[in-house]
Amino acid sequence: MQTRGMNPVTTLTPEQIAQFRADGFLALPSITTPAEVAQLRGIFDRLFAEGAGWKKGAQFDLAGTDENQRPALPQILNPAEFAPELRATQFRQNALAIARQLLGADAEPWFEHAILKPPRYGAATPWHQDEAHRDDPGVTYEQLSVWLPLQEATEANGCMRFIARSHLGPVLPHHSPGDDPRVTALECVGSFAPADAIPCPLPAGGATIHHCRTLHAAGPNGSDLPRRAYILAFRSAVRPDAAFRGYPWNGEKHTAAQARHAAWQNRGGPLGRASRAALSAAAGLLARVRGKAARLLRK
Numbered sequence: 001m002q003t004r005g006m007n008p009v010t011t012l013t014p015e016q017i018a019q020f021r022a023d024g025f026l027a028l029p030s031i032t033t034p035a036e037v038a039q040l041r042g043i044f045d046r047l048f049a050e051g052a053g054w055k056k057g058a059q060f061d062l063a064g065t066d067e068n069q070r071p072a073l074p075q076i077l078n079p080a081e082f083a084p085e086l087r088a089t090q091f092r093q094n095a096l097a098i099a100r101q102l103l104g105a106d107a108e109p110w111f112e113h114a115i116l117k118p119p120r121y122g123a124a125t126p127w128h129q130d131e132a133h134r135d136d137p138g139v140t141y142e143q144l145s146v147w148l149p150l151q152e153a154t155e156a157n158g159c160m161r162f163i164a165r166s167h168l169g170p171v172l173p174h175h176s177p178g179d180d181p182r183v184t185a186l187e188c189v190g191s192f193a194p195a196d197a198i199p200c201p202l203p204a205g206g207a208t209i210h211h212c213r214t215l216h217a218a219g220p221n222g223s224d225l226p227r228r229a230y231i232l233a234f235r236s237a238v239r240p241d242a243a244f245r246g247y248p249w250n251g252e253k254h255t256a257a258q259a260r261h262a263a264w265q266n267r268g269g270p271l272g273r274a275s276r277a278a279l280s281a282a283a284g285l286l287a288r289v290r291g292k293a294a295r296l297l298r299k
């Protein structure tokens with residue numbers, strides 16, 4: 001790992017880059033400071049306690065049907081929407097620099113998520129490949145995730161585990177756990193050897209990086225403390241791929257979170273939708289004008 005400058009940016013050494021390409025994952029002892037990890041822990045605890053994003057389907061139980069009063073694997077999609085301070089972290093800056101080393105200079109942030117495994121009953125994350133979640137037919141891109149634990153991650157509380165070199169193979173068949181399409185998680189049902197898994201315990205503020213085809217899972221949380229993880233996903237430039245039609249297991253899903261999301265999109269009826277579309281177009285225009293002005297000022 002190399003760190004430079006006044007506002008240090010952590011990047012990978014050539015050896016680490018070669019290791020990621022060979023194995024499909026990499027573990028780093030540190031990607032941000034202890035002070036930032038403590039700040040992120042506070043933000044995450046607040047967001048999960050408040051149920052941030054629940055109404056719009058952005059918070060849900062990844063391992064259940066959302067009927068349980070005690071979700072076993074709560075997840076928030078794009079948590080920065082509910083805590084804008086997450087947009088200005090050292091973690092984000094370092095993760096983007098690393099993603100550009102691995103995916104190319106045009107790599108961009110793609111999405112992010114926050115996962116909580118509650119103490120003692122936090123569920124296992126099933127074996128899966130992230131690419132199996134892809135639901136955007138007609139295009140292709142390379143993708144990776146940077147996984148940051150906000151406390152120590154151990155085998156007892158559900159650290160990440162990977163199957164080395166699985167990223168070199170195809171996307172294997174997946175299904176909804178228990179064949180229940182109301183559950184958001186996916187589970188790999190293809191042929192692989194979970195016994196070959198490499199667990200990656202980490203200190204708080206360390207990170208694992210995995211390719212979107214790397215098979216991975218995380219055990220349940222059997223400890224007395226919550227296990228929180230903040231994950232940033234990045235993708236390379238998007239290219240057309242007429243051959244990709246989507247995966248059948250995603251078409252079968254009908255989750256409570258999808259229903260909440262649809263209701264949220266429809267709130268206020270046609271008038272509500274039209275005024276939100278107008279606001280969003282105006283915000284897009286403003287952002288483009290600001291970007292252009294900033295570029296002109298830099299010249």
Ligand SMILES: O=C(O)CCC(=O)C(=O)O
Pocket residue numbers: 115125130145147158216217218229231
């Ligand atoms: O944090 C976890 O339990 C799983 C995370 C995961 O599957 C991922 O980042 O792709």
